Amino acid sequence: MTSFSATLALQDAIDVARACETAWPRSMYYPDGSYVGNVEWNESGPWTEILGPVAERGGPAGVVLHHGKCVAEWGDAARPDMTFSIAKSYISVLVGLAVADGLISDLDAPVGETVTGPHFSGSHNGKITWRHMLQMNSEWRGEIFGKDDQVDHFRQIGVGADNSRKGQQREVGEPGSHYEYNDVRVNALAYALMCRFRRPLPDVLRERIMCPIGASKDWTWEGYSTSWIELDGERMQSVPGGGHWGGGMVISARDHARFGLFISQNGAWDGKQILPADWMQRSLEPTPTLDKYGFLWWLNRGRDANPNLSSRAFSGQGAGGNSLWISPDDGIVAVMRWLNPGDQQEFLEKTVAALQR
Template identity: 30%
Template sequence: MTSVIDHDVPAPSWFARQGDLIMRRPFNEWTFTHMNWLLPTERVARGPLHRPLPDRHRELALTYRFDGAELSLADLHRRTFTTAFVVLHRGALVHESYPGAFAGPRSRFQLFSLSKSLTSMLVGIALAEGAIGAVTDRVTDYRPDFAGTAYADATLADLLAMTSGVGDLEAWDVPGTDIKRFEEACLGRGSVEDVLRSARRHAAPGQHFNYSTLDAQLIGWVLEAATGMSLARYAAERLWSRLGADRDAYYWLSRSRPRTAIGGGSFNATARDVARLGLLMARDGVLDGEQIIPRDWVRRAGVRDVPHLAVGALGPSGYDHYGYANQWWTLDGGAFTGLGVHGQYLFVDPAADVVIVKCSAWPTEDDPDRDRETVAALQAVTARLSGRSVSLVA
């Protein structure tokens, strides 16, 4: 199994100049399904075996309650700019819709920070294989070139929990912040590595949650150093080729050299294939009797006993209805979700055996109200399918 750079010509010069514009509506509905037209990419090959999802489509005629109103799924899609919506229950495809103008079952969606959750899955595989020794290993055990930086004392566990203590508050709309410098470097204006090396420490490792794409990027680099493979190749060989996926996936790569995948934000795949990842997480990492991801690692996504990572305790870089564990956002009731800016969700409720993928094209990167509404709707879908009550975010 190999992974190749499919597209390595420079992106149009206007892309770097108009990066903010094409991430806004209405342009972003096209952008989020055509990243491979705009940036270099590296393929994540699906492998020879295809496992179709069992098809048990049904009409989901339900309502959810938000801000005192009873709303339908059609309302959700209109109000939160849904582009794809895929629901699995007990491993079967029970509902699917593609409201996006450029969306369909074969469309590959830009998943943004939902990529972080995939990177975590790959770390679990690398630990089981022995490529990574332990989560208590320091970053510098794999990337000694980070000695002397703010990351010198951080462990892999610190990065996975977003408690490295490095970096400022992730504010996309504030010029000069670490995340804006990171974004600009990805588009070719500066060095991605320089952004991480110059980030400053604001707290001791392991003490406070601060959501950080820089932390996730470093996890990806540790993984590449440990395995001797690019992120895309490792994902293909150890995970994607074993899923029975519908299509190849891909990472887009930075325009700046050396080219690098953005482990915290550049994975693209079909909504059904993202649901397959969620199914693995709902089933303790097992697919057709084969342990793809270690069970103990999958269960780390549900950890809720760390006080500063508990639901409601994350502080200014997390919403009140979330906690955090191992690159996943946790919710009351046992569910957890991968999240990406502009409204990307991989929602997993293992107890209900429900997986929901929602791709979106929000006008802005973050939107607390649209997030709360989305979670309320996803919980309502879960309650309908499972026949049990859930803790609703209202």
């Protein structure tokens, strides 16, 4: 049970979350008409077109759970907002479901063995495995839904990122050899996963996870105008792993927190093991090409780790100051919406300190 002194200390963290709002405009467009993503990643050239819906954002909001109990909530925590790359972590969990269903029998098998078509065939892409795609080191080459993977060559993310070379073509290496944060490649993974389920990913997520854990019906996950395909005679839309070019997941802080609680319980809910029992353990192993990255989850590991937070903590991160942070050692699930990335560590340190009292 959270003590009165801890509640007061937790208010210090909430004050940070309220005061340090992202500089992104609430309309998601700057006065000159530029989309926030294009400005954030210094994006120009032939692949900048916004292909999916864009939703105006709300203000700072969030939720903190401690041992499953809500101990803090601020802003409009029920408001669905764009969440950008936190959607990647949802894709990772859906891969876990595909493994549970036997749709992916071996993460080290080439994707092209079970996903037909040009995207995972040939001398290079034909060697790419599911593990490569999950670890962001696939070096996948090509175009899908009107976006070429070159758009994210030399891309950097995080505080102080230098994207002056972003979009310049580089020579790719062998699959598994080089980490690169590349949204086109994640979109190719989402497409491949849809082909294995033979169903749109939002339908699978809703039926298999979000409804069983009691999430609201207010969240959506939309793709691009260009990402409709026909599969088994049905027209369905592939969804992206973020809002880089519009679309993506629009969800509330409360629903994120409920999903985070499910993940913190090792993919189980009400006594039912939904994900493979070892899935989250496998997902949180540092990749060989980036020690702070797992299967589309960020880890508090490696040289950039925050020593004031648990080394077993991990998170889903989205542009604009969105974060779903989970610390099994502390029993904490924290959701931050529109909190300036440079202030997130202070918020987390204050939160953990308050709840350890």
